Amino acid sequence: MEILIVNGSPRREGNTARMCRAFAEGVASAGRDVSVETVRLYDLDYKGCRSCFACKRRGAAGYGRCVVRDGLAPLLERALRADALVIASPIYLMDVTGAVRSLVERLLFPLSTYEAGYRTVAPRRIPVVMLYTMNVTRELLPAPQLDALEAFVGHVFTPPRRICACDTYQFERYDDYVVEVFSEQAKRRYRETRFPEELRAAFDAGRETAENLAR
Ligand SMILES: Cc1cc2nc3c(=O)[nH]c(=O)nc-3n(C[C@H](O)[C@H](O)[C@H](O)COP(=O)(O)O)c2cc1C
Numbered sequence: 001m002e003i004l005i006v007n008g009s010p011r012r013e014g015n016t017a018r019m020c021r022a023f024a025e026g027v028a029s030a031g032r033d034v035s036v037e038t039v040r041l042y043d044l045d046y047k048g049c050r051s052c053f054a055c056k057r058r059g060a061a062g063y064g065r066c067v068v069r070d071g072l073a074p075l076l077e078r079a080l081r082a083d084a085l086v087i088a089s090p091i092y093l094m095d096v097t098g099a100v101r102s103l104v105e106r107l108l109f110p111l112s113t114y115e116a117g118y119r120t121v122a123p124r125r126i127p128v129v130m131l132y133t134m135n136v137t138r139e140l141l142p143a144p145q146l147d148a149l150e151a152f153v154g155h156v157f158t159p160p161r162r163i164c165a166c167d168t169y170q171f172e173r174y175d176d177y178v179v180e181v182f183s184e185q186a187k188r189r190y191r192e193t194r195f196p197e198e199l200r201a202a203f204d205a206g207r208e209t210a211e212n213l214a215r
Helices: 015-029 073-081 098-111 143-156 184-193 195-214
Strands: 002-007 035-040 084-092 128-133 161-165
Touching: 002 015, 002 073, 002 195, 015 035, 015 084, 015 128, 015 161, 015 195, 073 098, 084 098, 098 143, 128 143, 128 195, 161 195, 184 195
Parallel strands: 002 035, 002 084, 084 128, 128 161
Antiparallel strands: none
């Protein structure tokens, strides 16, 4: 059994990377025969969907799959072989990062055919977990955008589980940046008190996902 974590943050040691790590540690803590690997989207060279529609061409060998051969192609193949998928993203301008959008265009759109009911041709209805990190508080998370993306994921695979880290600490040294709209002190307090709980939620989701797969 293999769980694939896709990290859509450019920062190697950022909040999203920490949530991914917590999830992976949760998987390991289950002590089951389930491997977990994290791939960083920003290490790959690729673009979003080119609208070639090869994935929807009648009788084509590549029907239901993205046929573009670039840095994302091996990851798309692995995602289809994985037993569970984790998609992690910081929120940029009230949505997932462009790297994650480009990924889901190329993963979800081919699998969601134009046949009746937009029949999905995903090889299996695997479980999916979405990990998000964001500057805003939980009350202000961009629900319409995340709901829409998750509806698509749910249609193609299964309705995903959502885990968020909010009110994130963004800079190593706040003094070096112009920040008037929120307080470093409040951010630090949140990071010390609430972020560990959010990491724990990611850890627990990792453990539960591994346990469910091994059942
Ligand atoms: C280009 C850019 C746009 C952002 N837009 C938002 C936003 O719309 N809403 C929000 O809550 N946070 C926003 N943020 C903050 C990040 O989502 C937040 O700091 C996140 O935890 C960063 O993850 P990382 O540490 O993995 O890079 C933005 C950050 C950047 C760099």
